[in-house]
Amino acid sequence: MAYGGLLAITGYPDRPPVRPGVTISDYLTGTFAAEAVVAALYRRDREGGTGRGGVVDAPLYGSILRVLEWTIAGYDRLGLVRDRQGNRLANSAPLDNYTTSDGRTVCIVAGSDANFRRLCRAMDRPEMADDPRWATLKARADDGDTVNGIVADWASSRTAREVEAACVSNGVPIGLAYGAADIVADPHMTDRGDLVRVEDPVAGPLLQQAPYPRLDGVAPSSPEPAPELGQHNEEVFCGLLGMDEETLSRYRKDGIV
Structure with a gap:
């Protein structure tokens, strides 16, 4: 994650870089490698194929490098060195993680004109959408501290579920910051079968993530213990x-x- 370039752009600009919550390089590299294995098998077995296997070259840093978005192109063409921006984006607002009255965190993404108008309705502040100070995405981004501050004040006066309900009913993209207990108790994930219990010979019955993604017409499989x-x-x-x-x-x- 450090060598691939992700660590340097993760965290807040006035603080040292922050490691992502999971070792994402391991999982990304496994995903890229699996795709490469499928491609190698297809090359081997297709009509007119080589009939020979191949070697998949997939170092950990390589997967991180491939998900850096515009980082390399921006440096090459414009001389921009991408820095840490925390939970916000310099070119979009409102967009942040907000603390609610019950101490939880919600992520609201309402940078576009349409989503901003919907969020103003959700906050019972429809007049904000027509305020010339925030009439465009650029104007809102330039005044991001003010715009995000208004949303933060609104969120802090309500519980997380109240904020979620107001946003969902008005079509505003929102997500509660889920922990393990929230995931296990979530009815949507339960109904979709996102979690399965596997009988591990050492640990016993173990709740874990189900295989992902699914294929149409193929019954979901249950993973075997390691x-x-x-x-x-x-x-x-x-x-x-x-x-x-x-x-x-x-x-x-x-x-x-």
Whole structure:
């Protein structure tokens, strides 16, 4: 994440860079690598294909580099060095994470003219949408502290669910900052089957994320627990590598495998 360029643009401009909440480079690289494996298999097996396998080259930093949006092009063409912007964007407002009266956090994205007008209705401030000071996206972005401050004051006077209800009923993009307890209790995720319970031989019944994404007409599969250490030794050494069982047994006895 650091070498790929993500760390330098994550966090607030007046503070050191902040590590993302998860090791996103691991997951992104796995996703890119899986796509490459499918492409390699297609190249091998298609009509007129090579009939040979291929090597997938997917270093961790490479996946991060590929999701940096305009960072490289902006530097190349305009000399811009992208910096940290916190939860806001310099070219859009209102857009921020706001604290509600019950201490929760909601993310509201209403930078476009249409969404700004809807948010003004949600806040019972429809006149704001016609105020010449905030008539355009650029004008609102230039006065971002004021615009975001008004939204912050409104959100802080209501609970998270009240803010969510007002935004949803007016078509304003909003998301509550969910923690694990919120995810497990969410009826939408439950109805969609986003979480499944897997019987792990060590940990027991374990709630975890279901496979993603889904395919139309294909029943969702339930993941298997992670294999135990050495569980597939016989299949790999004897089945794939041609080792005889006597040698494998000796390796086990000597603690080699």
